[in-house]
Amino acid sequence: MTPFAMRFTALPEHIDELGHVNNAVWVRWIQDIAVAHWRAVAPPEHAEAYVWVVTRHEIDYRGNVAAGDVVTGETWVGAAPRGARFDRHVRFTGGDGRVKVEARTTWAILDRASGRLVRVPKEVAAPFLG
Secondary structure, eight states: OOOEEEEEEOOGGGBOTTSSBOHHHHHHHHHHHHHHHHHHHSOHHHHHHEEEEEEEEEEEEOSOOOTTOEEEEEEEEOSOOBTTEEEEEEEEEETTSOEEEEEEEEEEEEETTTOOBOOOOHHHHHHHHO
16 A cells, blocks of 8 residues: 655754754644544545554654754554454655655544444455555
């Protein structure tokens, strides 16, 4: 499947005392691209019935991004879900073509009405695995 992509611009408020994007901002961008991917792919009835929560982030920082720099984020789901969870991959590449951050995050699906974990329905997973 072709990764879902978004561009992010490092603003002055994203920069830490070392002069590059703060780790907490990378986590927010990881969540932002995952949510945008869900909204872009999931049919309305799935978005109304389910909500996703993060259970784990694993992040590798490979390069720095300064204020004004633009990165392209890409995300994809690499494998079928396991029960209520699946892993999402995220990669941010700078304008120089180098990977700045890579992540694997684990998400769990909740039934919106009950707030309980549910096994990822095949029809929910299908658009992300195609």
